[in-house]
Amino acid sequence: MQDVVWHPPVRTRSEAVASTFEALDFLDHHWPNIKGPRFVKARYACLAALDGRESADVARARFEDAVAEAQLN
Structure with missing residues (x-):
């Protein structure tokens, strides 16, 4: 498993997500019930x-897209 820390972290309304593993945890356990196509791509x-x-940069970009789609920023 290759967890890479993101600089700067991705900000959501409730927290700062600073790595690929944290993003996956956020997607799996803290995401609202509405899960759009960008959520699927980010996960x-x-x-x-x-x-x-895949690179950590791509994962970060997909996570940012999902946060924007869900209006969590």
């Missing part, structure tokens, strides 16, 4: 980054 990108199949 997949985070899992892929942790497995080494």
